[in-house]
Amino acid sequence: MSKLAAVAKYEYKMQISRPAGWGVLLFSTVTAFLDCLPTAANMARVEFLGEIHYYVRRVFAFDGLILLFGLMFLMAGRLVGDRKTGVKDLLMAAPVHKKDYVGGKLLGNLCYTLTMMFSLLGISICGYLLCRRGTEGIGSFLHVGYSVALYLILPASFFVTASCVMLPEILDIRFFYLLYSILFMVNAFSVNSAEKMPFYIFTQGDLTKYIWRHPKWPQIYPGSAWLNLAFLLGTGILAVTLVAAKRSFWRADE
Amino acid sequence: MIKHECKIVGINPVWITGLLTGVFLAVCSGGGDNIHWGYVGFEIIFPFYTAIIVGEWCRVRTDPMFETIAAQAESLFTWIVRRYILLLAGILIFSIAGIEGVSALKPGMDVMDLLLTYMTTAFFLSSLCVAVSICTSTPHMAVMVTGIVWLFSLMAVSMIRYKPVSYFYLFIRYAGGDDPIWRVNKTILVVLGLCLWGISYTACRIRIFATADPGKD
Numbered sequence: 001m002s003k004l005a006a007v008a009k010y011e012y013k014m015q016i017s018r019p020a021g022w023g024v025l026l027f028s029t030v031t032a033f034l035d036c037l038p039t040a041a042n043m044a045r046v047e048f049l050g051e052i053h054y055y056v057r058r059v060f061a062f063d064g065l066i067l068l069f070g071l072m073f074l075m076a077g078r079l080v081g082d083r084k085t086g087v088k089d090l091l092m093a094a095p096v097h098k099k100d101y102v103g104g105k106l107l108g109n110l111c112y113t114l115t116m117m118f119s120l121l122g123i124s125i126c127g128y129l130l131c132r133r134g135t136e137g138i139g140s141f142l143h144v145g146y147s148v149a150l151y152l153i154l155p156a157s158f159f160v161t162a163s164c165v166m167l168p169e170i171l172d173i174r175f176f177y178l179l180y181s182i183l184f185m186v187n188a189f190s191v192n193s194a195e196k197m198p199f200y201i202f203t204q205g206d207l208t209k210y211i212w213r214h215p216k217w218p219q220i221y222p223g224s225a226w227l228n229l230a231f232l233l234g235t236g237i238l239a240v241t242l243v244a245a246k247r248s249f250w251r252a253d254e
Numbered sequence: 255m256i257k258h259e260c261k262i263v264g265i266n267p268v269w270i271t272g273l274l275t276g277v278f279l280a281v282c283s284g285g286g287d288n289i290h291w292g293y294v295g296f297e298i299i300f301p302f303y304t305a306i307i308v309g310e311w312c313r314v315r316t317d318p319m320f321e322t323i324a325a326q327a328e329s330l331f332t333w334i335v336r337r338y339i340l341l342l343a344g345i346l347i348f349s350i351a352g353i354e355g356v357s358a359l360k361p362g363m364d365v366m367d368l369l370l371t372y373m374t375t376a377f378f379l380s381s382l383c384v385a386v387s388i389c390t391s392t393p394h395m396a397v398m399v400t401g402i403v404w405l406f407s408l409m410a411v412s413m414i415r416y417k418p419v420s421y422f423y424l425f426i427r428y429a430g431g432d433d434p435i436w437r438v439n440k441t442i443l444v445v446l447g448l449c450l451w452g453i454s455y456t457a458c459r460i461r462i463f464a465t466a467d468p469g470k471d
Contacts, residue, residue, distance in 0.1 A: 020395060027402065062409050069405050073398035081393065174310045175270050177397065178303055181404075185298065188408045 003096050007104025008111070015074065015112040024070030025116050029123050032063035036124070038131050052128060052136050052144050053212040059124045060117075060152050061204040062188075067120055068113075068160045068203070069184050075109050075164040076173055079243070083169075098250035102166075102243055109165050113157040121148060147211045155232040156202045162236030166243045193217070199227040207232075259340050263311050267341065271348040274303060279355040292356050292363040293371065293428040296349065301376035302404045304345050309383040309397035312337045315463055316393045324463065331458040338384060342376075349376075371427050374440040374447075378424070379404065381447040381454075388457045 015021065036042065036058050038049040048054040082088040091101055125141060168176045183200065190201050194217035197205045205228040209220050243249060278299065282291040314320065314334055327333050349372055357363040379400050387396035407424040414420040414429050423429060426439040457463075 018392075020392065020398065024398075024402065027406075031406065066402060066405055066409070070398055070402055073394045073401060077393050172266050172270065174266065174306055175273075177306050177310070177401075178270065178274060181302060181306070181401065182299065184405060185408060188405060 003100040004103045004107070007096070007101055008107035011078070011105055011108025012111050015109060016115065018074060021071065021074055021112070021116060024067055024074075025119060027070075028063040028067040028120055031066065032059045032120070032124055033127050035062065037127055048212075051212070052125075052140055053147070055128055056121070056124060056144050056148050057152075057204075057208060057212045059120070060148060061192075061208070063124075064117065064120060064152070064156075065184065065187055065203045067116060068156065071113055071116060072160060072164045072180060072184075073177075075113070075161060076168050076176060078105055078109060078165050079169045080173055092251050098244065101250070102240065105165055106162060106240060110158065110161045113161045114153065117153045117157055118149075121145065121153065144211070151207050151210045152203065155207065155229055158236045159202055159232040162239045166239035169249065170239075170242050170246070194219070196221045196224040197228070199224065199231045201228070202232055255336060256340060259337055263341065263344075267307055267311060267344060271303070271307070271345055274299075275348045275352045275355070278352060279359065282356055283359050287360070290428065291360055292353070292368045293425070295356060296353055296368045296372035297375050297425050297428050298408065300345075300349050300352065300372055301379050302401070304342065304349075304376040305379040305383045305400045305404070306397055307341055307345055308338060308380040309387060309400060310394075312341050312384065312387070314384070314387040315391040316387065320391075320463075324461070329458075331455050334384065334388070334454065334458070338380070342380065345376075370440065374443050375424060378443040378447040378450075381450040385450040385454045385457075388454050389462065391463070 036046075036049060036055055038055065043049050046058070049058070079088075082091075088101075125145070163180065164176075171179075186198075187201055187203055190197065190204060192204060192214060194214075199205065206221050206224040207228045210225065213220065278295050282295065285291060312334070317323070323333055324330055350369065353365055353368045353372065357365050357368065382403065383396045383400045386399045390396070404424070410419075410423075411425070411429050414423050414426070414431070420426060420429075420431055420435050421439050421442055423431075423439065424443070426436045431439060
């Protein structure tokens with residue numbers, strides 16, 4: 001096994017065994033079920049909940065945001081923690097390259113975030129099936145899974161993971177928390193509308209309009225959606241690049 | 255003691271809080287009047303920032319010297335309170351400056367009203383942070399728990415249609431709560447904050463963190 005894969009595997013095992021992550025997933029699931037399940041009471045409040053695409057988009061716009069917010073705190077100390085506890089010094093003394101370490105940490109945490117996000121997707125679809133009101137076939141469920149993964153889970157998870165794992169190595173972790181809490185706050189405040197969404201909204205930006213479109217505002221803004229995607233991927237890549245380019249991060253010979 | 259705590263905390267809280275206050279005032283001066291900047295800033299952003307500061311700088315069980323302090327300090331609870339008050343006082347200076355700034359920039363915002371709103375919400379969130387940081391030794395857990403309560407409250411604004419919820423809702427001023435309700439709400443938050451301090455005190459008294467049994471060694 002390559003060293004990168006070994007670091008990633010260890011990181012994933014460390015993260016997945018933390019009860020706090022599962023606690024956040026449980027909390028997100030409970031709030032998702034209370035708010036979004038297509039029960040009579042919820043349907044009276046939100047008319048589109050009987051539609052699987054809207055249901056899943058709503059789950060991720062609100063409860064997926066809470067899940068990502070919780071995971072942010074669990075991932076933010078991974079590099080800083082290794083530095084403080086001396087684990088990084090041990091790794092630097094071993095024949096492990098910087099790219100193995102950084103790549104492994106990123107990959108392990110990305111797999112962890114994706115596990116949590118896809119778990120929420122699976123659980124929410126199971127909940128929908130239990131309270132099902134529509135007559136969707138298997139094709140609808142496959143389509144919703146594919147579109148949510150492509151337009152929301154993958155870009156948002158990469159953005160949050162790369163930022164959370166890498167940026168605290170560059171910025172003070174408290175400053176990082178403050179910046180990203182404000183970003184999450186703006187996300188929580190944003191509401192779906194006929195207008196273009198700001199590019200920095202990551203759980204209900206213009207990219208997510210490809211999952212479900214409001215019948216009254218069916219228009220999609222491809223330019224804005226591309227900008228949204230570029231922000232999510234670009235910020236993640238920038239965060240990784242900043243750490244990779246930091247000379248004092250690893251041995252002087254690399 | 256205060257001098258030592260100041261050394262441990264360092265200069266970072268000062269420049270980060272100063273930067274936050276400056277940026278917030280700059281955004282506020284350029285922002286429109288559709289948003290109540292006073293409540294956004296001093297009921298939502300600054301109270302959670304206070305919790306971040308308390309959770310990350312006023313560390314209890316994640317402090318590397320915790321075992322020594324727990325074993326040798328005259329009173330662990332006094333040590334926690336002292337550290338808490340020091341950080342809270344530091345942020346309060348910047349918050350008052352921010353509140354004065356907002357009330358100067360945006361007419362119709364009462365300084366005492368914003369200060370009361372800030373203090374009560376910040377007290378509750380930071381008390382929660384302290385209580386969690388005594389109960390767990392996992393780094394960043396206290397801020398995570400407080401953060402989830404904060405973000406969930408932000409998104410659950412529609413829940414205040416149920417009257418009992420409006421008495422507990424964290425951001426009642428931002429949500430437009432009426433006069434008798436928001437006063438009761440803020441009083442309840444202070445009482446809950448005091449209860450959390452009671453939990454912290456009890457946790458220190460019964461030493462829930464003491465896992466090693468000296469007799470077995």
